[in-house]
Amino acid sequence: MTLKGLIDCHTHTHFSPDSAEAPEKMIEKAISLELSAYAVTDHCECNRWYSIEHYGAVENGYDTYNFDKDYERTVSYITKMKEKYDGRINLICGVELGQATHDYEVADTVAKDNRLDFIIGSMHQLKNNDDFAFIKYENYTYEGIMSLVEEYYEELYKLCCWGKFDILGHITYTLRYIEGNAGIKVDMSRYEEIIRECFKKLINNGTGIEINTSGLRQRYGRPFPDKELLSVYKELGGEILSLGSDAHKAEDLGKGISQCAEMAREAGFKYLTYYKNRKAQFIKI
Ligand SMILES: [Zn+2]
Numbered sequence: 487m488t489l490k491g492l493i494d495c496h497t498h499t500h501f502s503p504d505s506a507e508a509p510e511k512m513i514e515k516a517i518s519l520e521l522s523a524y525a526v527t528d529h530c531e532c533n534r535w536y537s538i539e540h541y542g543a544v545e546n547g548y549d550t551y552n553f554d555k556d557y558e559r560t561v562s563y564i565t566k567m568k569e570k571y572d573g574r575i576n577l578i579c580g581v582e583l584g585q586a587t588h589d590y591e592v593a594d595t596v597a598k599d600n601r602l603d604f605i606i607g608s609m610h611q612l613k614n615n616d617d618f619a620f621i622k623y624e625n626y627t628y629e630g631i632m633s634l635v636e637e638y639y640e641e642l643y644k645l646c647c648w649g650k651f652d653i654l655g656h657i658t659y660t661l662r663y664i665e666g667n668a669g670i671k672v673d674m675s676r677y678e679e680i681i682r683e684c685f686k687k688l689i690n691n692g693t694g695i696e697i698n699t700s701g702l703r704q705r706y707g708r709p710f711p712d713k714e715l716l717s718v719y720k721e722l723g724g725e726i727l728s729l730g731s732d733a734h735k736a737e738d739l740g741k742g743i744s745q746c747a748e749m750a751r752e753a754g755f756k757y758l759t760y761y762k763n764r765k766a767q768f769i770k771i
C-alpha cells in the first residue's frame with residue numbers, strides 16, 4: 487500500500503517539550519507526502535497544566551509544567567495554519583491529552599474547546615510515579631514491573647470510562663520502555679482481560695484506537711499495538727482505527743503508516759478513521 491492518500495494523525499511540533507520542529511516544516515512534509523489528512527497533536531499533560539508552584543516540588547523526569555500555556559500556543563497557532571494552508575492540505579488541529587484521570591477539571595476544559603478537531607487520550611505515567619520513559623526499571627523486581635503495567639491498565643480503563651476523547655493513544659505504551667529500552671519481556675497475557683474491557687468501553691462510547699507506528703523505528707521494533715491486540719479489538723467489534731507516526735520531527739512523518747495500514751487491512755479493517763471538528767471521517771483501505 488502506498489502512503490499517498492493515507493493519514494498521519496499523531497504528530498508533534500515545537501509546541502511539545504520533546505520536539506524542536508516548526509509546525510510549517512511538518513505541514514510542508516505532510517503536503518509532500520500527499521496525505522488525505524494530517525493532524526498536529528501536541529502534548530497537553532493534565533497533571534502538569536499549572537506551574538510547578540501549584541504542585542509543590544515534585545521530583546520528576548520532566549521539568550516542564552505550565553501545559554496550559556503550551557496548549558494555548560499550539561491550538562491557536564495550528565488554527566491559524568488551517569487557514570493559511572487551506573486547499574493545500576487537510577490539516578487537523580488536535581491534541582494528545584495526557585493523564586486526563588489525574589485532573590478531570592483540566593481534562594474537561596480541554597475536551598470542551600471547540601477549536602479542536604481531534605483528541606487523543608493518552609496515559610504516560612501513573613500518579614506518584616514518573617513517566618514510563620523515566621522509570622529506572624533496574625530498581626524493580628520483575629513482579630514489581632508487572633504491577634506497574636497492571637496499574638497502567640487500571641488507569642487506562644478509568645480513562646476509557648471518562649471517555650471524552652476520540653482515539654485512545656498507544657495502548658501498549660509501556661512496552662516502548664520496558665521491552666524496547668530495558669529489554670524486559672512483559673507477559674501481556676496477564677492484561678488481556680482488562681485490555682478487552684478497555685476495548686469494550688471504547689466501542690460503546692463510539693471511540694477508537696490508533697496504531698502508533700513509532701515502535702517500528704525504535705528499539706522495540708513493533709507498532710503500538712501489534713497485530714495480535716489489533717485482532718482482539720476487531721473481534722470485539724472495533725471499527726474505529728486511526729494511524730499515527732508520533733513523529734517529533736519532519737523526517738519521521740508518515741513513517742510506518744503504509745505498513746500499518748496494510749496490517750490493519752490484514753486484520754480485517756476496511757476503513758481508517760480521522761476526525762474533523764470532532765466527527766469521524768472514513769478512508770477506505
Ligand atoms: Zn504519547
Ligand SMILES: [Zn+2]
Binds near residue numbers: 497498
Ligand atoms: Zn505523542
